[in-house]
Amino acid sequence: MLTCSFCGLDAKSVGALLAGPNVNICDQCIDIGLRTIATRDALEQPNPSPSDLEKTGDEALLHEMAAASKLVDKTRDRLQRQVPELRRRGVDWTAIGTALGVSHQVAQERFG
Numbered sequence: 001m002l003t004c005s006f007c008g009l010d011a012k013s014v015g016a017l018l019a020g021p022n023v024n025i026c027d028q029c030i031d032i033g034l035r036t037i038a039t040r041d042a043l044e045q046p047n048p049s050p051s052d053l054e055k056t057g058d059e060a061l062l063h064e065m066a067a068a069s070k071l072v073d074k075t076r077d078r079l080q081r082q083v084p085e086l087r088r089r090g091v092d093w094t095a096i097g098t099a100l101g102v103s104h105q106v107a108q109e110r111f112g
């Protein structure tokens, strides 16, 4: 029975399973990978320079602003679910603060 090399689910439990020479990946793990890459790409996009911003038309700027706002909301939602899950697992505020680049007090005030 073929299984996904990433999550371990068997071919019957997933929508599709791509089989490679030594590894297999299911549609769900591909989706997680694509979302991870899309998030990274969005976060790594450089902010436009002030002169580029001035040259951007109203419609394009409204579109970009809406996309940036959606990304902020999605990221905030993700954080609001990740932090309680880490706390449920017993991860302390110091470790969470270190990962976020803030003190444990700041992490706890923000998410506690």
Ligand SMILES: [Zn+2]
Residues within 6 Å of the ligand: 004, 005, 006, 007, 008, 009, 025, 026, 027, 028, 029, 030
């Ligand atoms: Zn998988």
